[in-house]
Amino acid sequence: MNDEKLRECFSRSLGIPAGRVSDDLAYNSIKEWDSVGHMALVAELEGAFDVMFDTDDILGMSTVARAREILGRYGVSFDAA
Amino acid sequence: MTSPARELLDLPPFGLSQAEKRARLLPMLRTLTTHHAERCAPYRHVLDGVFGGADRLRIERIEDVPFLPVTLFKTHTLASVPDAEVVKVLTSSGTTGQQPSRIVLDAETASVQAAVLVKVAQHFLGRERLPMVILDHAGVVRDRRSYSARGAGILGMAQFGHRPFYALRDDMSLDEEGLRAYLTWAAGRPVLIFGFTFMIWQYLVQALERGGRRLDLAGGVLVHSGGWKKLQEAAVDPGTFRDRVAAVTGIERVINFYGMVEQVGGVYFENPKHHLQAPIYSEIIVRDPVTLAPLPDGEAGLVQVLSCLPTSYPGHSLLTEDLGVIRGVDPEGTGMGGRSFEILGRVPKAELRGCSDTFVAHA
Numbered sequence: 001m002n003d004e005k006l007r008e009c010f011s012r013s014l015g016i017p018a019g020r021v022s023d024d025l026a027y028n029s030i031k032e033w034d035s036v037g038h039m040a041l042v043a044e045l046e047g048a049f050d051v052m053f054d055t056d057d058i059l060g061m062s063t064v065a066r067a068r069e070i071l072g073r074y075g076v077s078f079d080a081a
Numbered sequence: 082m083t084s085p086a087r088e089l090l091d092l093p094p095f096g097l098s099q100a101e102k103r104a105r106l107l108p109m110l111r112t113l114t115t116h117h118a119e120r121c122a123p124y125r126h127v128l129d130g131v132f133g134g135a136d137r138l139r140i141e142r143i144e145d146v147p148f149l150p151v152t153l154f155k156t157h158t159l160a161s162v163p164d165a166e167v168v169k170v171l172t173s174s175g176t177t178g179q180q181p182s183r184i185v186l187d188a189e190t191a192s193v194q195a196a197v198l199v200k201v202a203q204h205f206l207g208r209e210r211l212p213m214v215i216l217d218h219a220g221v222v223r224d225r226r227s228y229s230a231r232g233a234g235i236l237g238m239a240q241f242g243h244r245p246f247y248a249l250r251d252d253m254s255l256d257e258e259g260l261r262a263y264l265t266w267a268a269g270r271p272v273l274i275f276g277f278t279f280m281i282w283q284y285l286v287q288a289l290e291r292g293g294r295r296l297d298l299a300g301g302v303l304v305h306s307g308g309w310k311k312l313q314e315a316a317v318d319p320g321t322f323r324d325r326v327a328a329v330t331g332i333e334r335v336i337n338f339y340g341m342v343e344q345v346g347g348v349y350f351e352n353p354k355h356h357l358q359a360p361i362y363s364e365i366i367v368r369d370p371v372t373l374a375p376l377p378d379g380e381a382g383l384v385q386v387l388s389c390l391p392t393s394y395p396g397h398s399l400l401t402e403d404l405g406v407i408r409g410v411d412p413e414g415t416g417m418g419g420r421s422f423e424i425l426g427r428v429p430k431a432e433l434r435g436c437s438d439t440f441v442a443h444a
């Protein structure tokens with residue numbers, strides 16, 4: 001369920017179809033996920049999962065898989081991966 | 082090519098003494114000079130035409146590293162990577178009516194740039210993101226395809242804020258009501274305020290003074306960047322600026338920031354003595370505006386900036402149009418290594434034209 005939520009966050013904040021959100025989708029690899037998109041993504045994830053990232057997390061969130069890992073450190077579990 | 086700056090990412094950003102730093106930077110700057118000479122034809126032509134030949138360079142100290150005038154990026158797109166590897170093109174608006182600079186970044190340079198900005202900013206602001214007030218209107222970053230240099234600067238800083246609030250309305254008036262509501266939400270946490278120097282002055286300080294009002298931002302930190310020209314014309318010096326900010330907001334920590342789109346990795350924040358401090362990834366040299374010879378500390382001249390970051394374009398050594406002066410080395414009591422300096426203003430255009438024409442002719 002959290003996996004679904006994660007995909008939705010990416011899809012909504014970057015304005016791309018959920019089908020394009022794969023684990024290896026990377027920052028700066030598509031025009032929608034640039035620095036502006038990244039800030040929208042951060043805000044979306046923080047709101048949806050009720051967490052607050054630090055600046056290292058924001059820098060480290062370079063792929064969908066990395067975002068899942070970082071959320072995991074804040075206690076969000078992804079069992080249905 | 083992997084950016085040489087990666088080697089420094091595990092160190093604290095001001096954790097090397099000036100001597101240690103120069104020893105680390107020299108081979109990196111040599112490598113970058115060779116790298117760009119091999120991959121960027123206009124850069125090689127400048128080395129051949131102005132610096133006695135790319136193959137005959139003798140770089141024994143950092144002062145020997147050839148430099149390009151920043152203005153060259155306005156007339157030429159200088160790249161050391163194929164077009165297919167470019168992930169981002171930065172543009173600067175510069176002064177009105179001027180052509181913008183175009184700076185090409187590949188994935189490596191963009192990623193190290195982001196890492197270095199975070200390292201340096203964390204030194205001053207901590208790792209935790211603070212509630213953040215941006216002294217601009219949200220429209221400045223709304224159109225993601227064409228945001229200005231101002232917008233790009235704001236986005237770079239916005240990552241250090243938690244739910245940033247844009248404090249100006251579209252007509253540049255201060256949204257005091259919205260701001261007070263935001264501060265209520267922040268509930269006493271220290272707030273980061275960011276804006277361009279003249280905008281902070283005009284739309285925050287003067288706006289509050291005119292209305293005879295003040296805001297309670299005590300414990301917060303104000304980071305500001307951008308030229309002093311408009312404030313100098315109004316005879317406002319940095320000390321006055323800080324005093325008047327403190328009087329209307331209660332903010333005691335005011336940090337000036339210097340940098341330019343043409344040199345990624347050159348991020349200079351003010352140290353506690355109110356001088357700009359060069360981090361381990363970069364070096365500052367001041368040169369005589371006429372002979373271009375390096376000047377001793379304390380003498381004003383043209384500022385040259387060096388950075389071990391850029392591999393996608395030849396921006397590792399640039400001569401700016403700014404006048405500055407070196408104020409010290411490893412300044413005592415700050416716990417920071419490296420040179421500290423001050424920017425005094427812009428060099429009048431006409432004085433530089435001869436110099437930049439020489440470079441343009443060869444590039």
